[in-house]
Amino acid sequence: MTAPRALSLLCELTYRCNLACPYCYNPLDLRRFRDELTTAEWSRVLAEAAAMGVVQVHFSGGEPLLRTDLYELIAAAHGAELYANLITQGTFLDDAAADRLLAAGLDHVQISIQAPDEGLADWIAGARVHARKLDALRRIAGRNVALTLNCVLHHDNHDSVDAVIALAERLGVGRLELANVQFYGWAFRNRSALVPTREQIRRTGAAVDAARGRLRGRMEIVYVASDYFSDFPKPCMNGWGSTFLTVAPNGDVLPCPAASAISGMRFDNVREGSLATIWAESEAFQRYRGTGWMPEPCRSCARREIDWGGCRCQAFLVAGDAGLTDPACSLSPHHARLQALHE
Amino acid sequence: MNASERPRLGRGVRLRREGDGSAMLLVPEGALMLNGTAAATLELLDGHRTVGDIAGALAERFDVDVERAQRETGELLQRLAERRFVELP
Numbered sequence: 001m002t003a004p005r006a007l008s009l010l011c012e013l014t015y016r017c018n019l020a021c022p023y024c025y026n027p028l029d030l031r032r033f034r035d036e037l038t039t040a041e042w043s044r045v046l047a048e049a050a051a052m053g054v055v056q057v058h059f060s061g062g063e064p065l066l067r068t069d070l071y072e073l074i075a076a077a078h079g080a081e082l083y084a085n086l087i088t089q090g091t092f093l094d095d096a097a098a099d100r101l102l103a104a105g106l107d108h109v110q111i112s113i114q115a116p117d118e119g120l121a122d123w124i125a126g127a128r129v130h131a132r133k134l135d136a137l138r139r140i141a142g143r144n145v146a147l148t149l150n151c152v153l154h155h156d157n158h159d160s161v162d163a164v165i166a167l168a169e170r171l172g173v174g175r176l177e178l179a180n181v182q183f184y185g186w187a188f189r190n191r192s193a194l195v196p197t198r199e200q201i202r203r204t205g206a207a208v209d210a211a212r213g214r215l216r217g218r219m220e221i222v223y224v225a226s227d228y229f230s231d232f233p234k235p236c237m238n239g240w241g242s243t244f245l246t247v248a249p250n251g252d253v254l255p256c257p258a259a260s261a262i263s264g265m266r267f268d269n270v271r272e273g274s275l276a277t278i279w280a281e282s283e284a285f286q287r288y289r290g291t292g293w294m295p296e297p298c299r300s301c302a303r304r305e306i307d308w309g310g311c312r313c314q315a316f317l318v319a320g321d322a323g324l325t326d327p328a329c330s331l332s333p334h335h336a337r338l339q340a341l342h343e
Numbered sequence: 344m345n346a347s348e349r350p351r352l353g354r355g356v357r358l359r360r361e362g363d364g365s366a367m368l369l370v371p372e373g374a375l376m377l378n379g380t381a382a383a384t385l386e387l388l389d390g391h392r393t394v395g396d397i398a399g400a401l402a403e404r405f406d407v408d409v410e411r412a413q414r415e416t417g418e419l420l421q422r423l424a425e426r427r428f429v430e431l432p
């Protein structure tokens with residue numbers, strides 16, 4: 001099938017990080033990604049992305065502020081009229097960094113915290129960093145740039161959700177993202193410790209609904225549900241190879257940030273080909289694009305263009321084959337395996 | 344939204360025109376395709392023009408009556424304000 005227009009590029013600048021969150025979705029085996037793209041190579045990626053119609057670029061990782069050329073890359077994105085978003089845990093976001101990010105033309109910053117209170121947050125992060133992260137949040141909230149506060153929710157911090165919302169209000173952030181942990185990378189490895197209870201999911205859902213009503217127009221709350229507790233899967237990546245692409249630190253181009261875990265799948269690299277060609281023609285992108293690849297029960301399902309069969313990486317991790325219906329779907333023959341985790 | 348308000352695009356929100364004349368609203372974590380009226384409306388937001396001014400300009404441009412333009416412009420901006428894509432100074 002012919003390739004649709006890619007709109008959004010995730011640049012995973014590095015997988016290096018000074019924290020050790022047990023919920024991190026980054027890959028476990030980092031050897032393959034150690035040879036990071038240079039500044040010139042990333043700049044070329046950004047120029048190619050703009051030329052092929054991409055409109056938004058997300059700089060993430062690992063911790064993107066560990067790349068000293070981050071400012072230069074944001075400026076390159078801005079110069080190419082790409083909307084530039086930075087996703088960071090904020091431990092390196094001092095005044096000088098904030099000045100340089102804004103001067104480079106950054107449009108939006110997302111800063112994550114591990115929990116609302118210091119003891120729990122530092123315990124989850126594996127380092128004493130919460131106070132510094134709060135400083136970063138205050139620093140950015142006081143400047144002329146859009147800010148989202150992100151907190152990944154799992155068994156150990158679900159019960160703090162009201163305090164996370166209260167903290168977001170105190171900081172005056174315009175947007176709060178409460179994301180249930182998605183089970184990839186380290187999170188998949190640690191899933192039995194991280195999985196929330198059904199009661200936690202229910203209470204958090206109610207807390208989010210109440211807060212949304214109360215804060216309408218002042219703060220937007222984005223709530224990312226847990227597909228382990230839904231009957232149908234998430235429309236992962238809005239369909240494989242439909243709008244999103246990810247470039248890993250070593251230049252591999254991935255249809256989903258978690259896709260490098262799919263063993264046996266080959267990814268083309270920006271060092272050997274153009275981003276546009278890889279997007280349109282590479283085997284990895286073609287493999288699950290559209291609906292032609294679908295097995296039953298997806299093939300004859302009325303929801304196939306709503307959720308696109310769910311997540312390929314989750315099908316691989318839980319059912320052993322990326323080409324199967326996402327086991328988060330109640331119609332999947334492997335659904336019980338996923339349910340076994342929390343029942 | 345009242346006719347006397349002076350809205351502008353929210354922080355981290357950008358209007359983008361494509362080569363073919365279509366428009367998108369770029370927001371944190373996403374891009375929304377805009378129809379012609381929405382794009383024309385958002386293009387006029389600058390924090391100085393009132394909703395009334397904007398509706399007046401749109402009524403003229405699209406040849407619809409002012410009352411209807413007032414109502415529809417107010418509704419559109421209200422919806423966008425709830426998601427913080429539009430804000431009041």
Ligand SMILES: C[S@@+](CC[C@H](N)C(=O)[O-])C[C@H]1O[C@@H](n2cnc3c(N)ncnc32)[C@H](O)[C@@H]1O
Pocket residue numbers: 017023024025026060061062063064087088089090110111112150151152179180181182183184187
């Ligand atoms: C992998 S991190 C990289 C950026 C930075 N190191 C940070 O943690 O903020 C990207 C974003 O994904 C979130 N995140 C990490 N692991 C996740 C998971 N398993 N499920 C959902 N979100 C996750 C983080 O909170 C952060 O907002």
Ligand code: SF4
Pocket residue numbers: 017018019020021023024025026061062063089
């Ligand atoms: S989630 Fe972010 S801060 Fe935490 S270990 Fe992963 S990359 Fe580092």
Ligand code: SF4
Pocket residue numbers: 232233297298299301302303304305307308309310325326329330331332
């Ligand atoms: S069978 Fe496939 S298309 Fe139907 S709901 Fe489940 S995952 Fe979605």
